[in-house]
Amino acid sequence: MRLLRNTIFSLLVGTGLAYPGSDNRQAPVKHPRAAGYAPKEPPLTTPWTDKVGTDPWPEYPRPQLQRAQWQNLNGVWQYQNASSLDAVQSPPFGQDLAQEVLIPSCLESALSGGHTIGIQGSYTLYSWFSTSFKVPSDWNGQDILLNFGAVDYEATVFVNGKKAGFHRGGYFRFSLDVTRFLKAGQENELLVFVHDPTDDGDYVIPIGKQTLRPSHIFYTPCSGIWQSVWIEPVSTNHVSQLDIDGNMDGQLNMTVHTSAANTTSSALVVVKDGDNVVATHRGPTNQPFQFKVNSPSLWSPDSPKLYNITVTLGKDKVQSYTGFRTIAKGTVDGVVRPLLNGEFIFMFGTLDQGFWPDGIYTPPTKEAMVYDLEMLKGLGFNMVRKHIKVENDLFYRACDELGLLVIQDMPAMRPLQSKALPNCGSETLLPDEAQQAEFTRQLESLINQHKSFPSIAAWIIYNEGWGQITSYYPEFELTELVRQLDPTRLIDSTTGWYDHGAGDFSDNHHYSDPQCGTPFYSTASSPYDDTRIGFQGEFGGIGNNVSIEHLWNDQAAINSINQTYELDLSLEAWNYRSHVLLSELQNQVRLYACSGGVWTQTTDVEGEVNGLMTYDRRLSRVDEDQWKADIQGLYDAAAARTNKTMTAS
Structure with missing residues (x-):
């Protein structure tokens, strides 16, 4: 079937919203392209793979706090593997590193030009990155900030042989004032040491769906500097x-x-x-x-x-x-509902993993990233659930512009993994006290760095119990923390299961059919709680296998395709089954207390073949007319349930 080609950008004409300062940035630093850099051939390409070039992501990276003067440091850097955490004590100042790598990118990605190692079983736990830059002369007398969009997982930053700072957390931006380390009118050496344990050993950290041992619903990890790097001049008090x-x-x-x-x-x-x-x-x-x-x-x-x-x-x-x-909840005709601007809104979107076959965590281009969102908007979805990953800020800007609500997950800790015990038994790997405190700190970073995006409607703390301590109920304390940091949004404390009553949603996951705000449920989930919003946090998951040119060409991933909840042998069968499930959800909206749902998922990912599109974004499975009608049917059923008798809570 043909790829969806929506013209959503036409919706933005006439909004009067410009990208302030976008024409005033310093020209990107043209890093010398040594013979060592070339993108590798990924197991699967996208239509944007060959468009990346050596000056990737030229857009200003932080649209909610944008300055007219800035200099992009993205491009070809140097990289080499390090042997251990102790390597940070002996930085390779003034030395050429072993090979060249593209920034931003994941080391495990083909676009990085470094290792295509995630699918080959190698690890990049410790890494060195280096580049150099000159500060424009017309910035003299101002302080200089060095900004990183995201580095996975721990970054120790050196400038001209001096330690400039340290940051922990693979999903969050950070800035360092490097003024005192700089040499006016000269090249400045930037050296970054990265430690990314992912799920090595006993580490229990926020990793989302990354794993060193990819298997079906868990994927190739991302190590290193995977979002943009830039410098900008500021006043001392800025x-x-x-x-x-x-x-x-x-x-x-x-x-x-x-x-x-x-x-x-x-x-x-x-x-x-x-x-x-x-x-x-x-x-x-x-x-x-x-x-x-x-x-x-x-x-x-x-x-x-x-x-x-x-x-x-x-x-x-x-x-x-x-x-x-205004986002809130309230009682509408006796049912607790999500409200947007004082009216019940049925939120319907996809589970959006944010993985790419050529870039892993880093989309090849902004155009590619926005393409996924345009496809969803064109079909009639009004929401996207950003699943246990945090995107770069331009993703949320695009959702703001397109009109897609976002349900934002906190990246999960160590999902579904256990360790062997001396008595030959095993126990689930859960955070200890220090690891739980670090999860809490990073949850605060998620809220504080993203709470100004208008499109974000709700926060999710735990997904399906992954990393959720069971000896007590930490979600109650964390829910109150999130509420204090951001009282303007809804909170889905536990999507899926291990629901003890915290938060604003009574959220059920059920494949391959929905159980949304209904008087029936399966034992993996909890019965509907009519004091909260009835929500289908995940459903669908039905798959359709495709030919090898649209598959992640890794045998282990291909072997796991049969673990999909349901496989349909043709696109016609897949669309028929989709229609059946969406019709069933519509009945639950009409008969019960269903206020929204999340279809799994936007695209295939590695060994999963249950996307609206294949992993390469070249094949769409959807019958567009059918899907548009079914999605509109959900909104119509929700509208028919209300006569606008509402009480806010």
């Missing part, structure tokens, strides 16, 4: 983070965090609709403040209206944006 929430009443709630965190100064905020200023306000830094925008157009999947925001603090000026919307 904006370090913006917390922005615009609600349906036009109230803008903001906190302008600064590098001088213990002091209070004044920041000027200007809100624009296109070129028209709709509000200005001067507020204190490092503490919350509020002001009103009169009669804003509200953000929703049907009308994803966004407003530009400029924040000026002294000489520091940053661009951002927001959408005005």
